[in-house]
Amino acid sequence: MKQIPLAIGPEPVFTFDNFLPGANEAVLAELRSLRPGASFAATVPPIFVWGQSGSGKTHVLKALAGSWQGAGLQVGWYGADTPLPWDLPAQPSLLLLDDCERFDAGQQHAAFALFVEAASDGLTIVASGSAPPVDLPVREDLRTRLGWGITFELQPLSEQDMRSALRLEAGRRGILVADDVIDYLLTRFARDLKHLMALLTRLDEFAMSTKRAVTVPLLRQMLADEGLNP
Known part of the structure; x- marks a missing residue:
């Protein structure tokens, strides 16, 4: 009889330290340098990270979330598997949008609303997708917001x-x-x-x-x- 193992193995840990950068040092340097907006009236340009499946997009977003939460800051995570409604944390500083190419119509509407909120409150947004914003299958106003700031392509590892x-x-x-x-x-x-x-x-x-x-x-x-x- 084959035994069924209990789920006692270590859970995955996503940090910048255990992400092998390969040719992606510039992406990591930019994400590590992020700080909360100096003024809540400021408009903070978003960062968009894209790459093929398995290139580490979710890893770097989770690493960024962990580093901000470790500093006592509130982070909002919104992925294609996050059910609506997308409510903001009580005192948000960072908003993360993962797998944007998979957002359905309702999630695209919610993501655009988060951009509007971020613009008024000086929040930082970092998003990811499988292609650059211009090629994403999303509504035009969201595509424009996603592509407004800095865009990085994550290069595959050797x-x-x-x-x-x-x-x-x-x-x-x-x-x-x-x-x-x-x-x-x-x-x-x-x-x-x-x-x-x-x-x-x-x-x-x-x-x-x-x-x-x-x-x-x-x-x-x-x-x-x-x-x-x-």
Whole structure:
């Protein structure tokens, strides 16, 4: 009988320190430099970060949220999976809009309303999407607001950086991952770091449930059990 593992593994941690920047040093420098508006009457230009799936957009937004919350500031998070209505925190300083390309009509209306609120209260907005604002499938007034400030493209990590990221996450989970396991992940699956991290999480849980070490044969067995081609 296969044991069902309890959800006792460490939750993902999203910080600037555990984000491998690769060619994205300028993005991180800009986000780290953000400070609350000096005047509530000021209009703070937004920042828009875009890139392909798994490039780290959500990671950097969550890292930014964590750094502001750590300083005692209120952050509002609004993603495509955040149900309406989108209410502001009691004393907001930073508003984050994630996966803008997935916003439905109601969420697009709510996002535009947040921009109006931000303009009047001097709030900072940082948003993300899969494409630059000009190419997003959103209403024109929202597209204009998203593209008004600085726009950054997150560049994909190199293979070496991918390996480093997987090893960093494995070490955080306390599991030993040999080179052949990482080779298998990088050669058999799309180099989408978000997807690869999810695979690593499932592999860790599967190893705990079977009480076996993390190896390529174990990875193949997990994929076969999931109905995937190992």
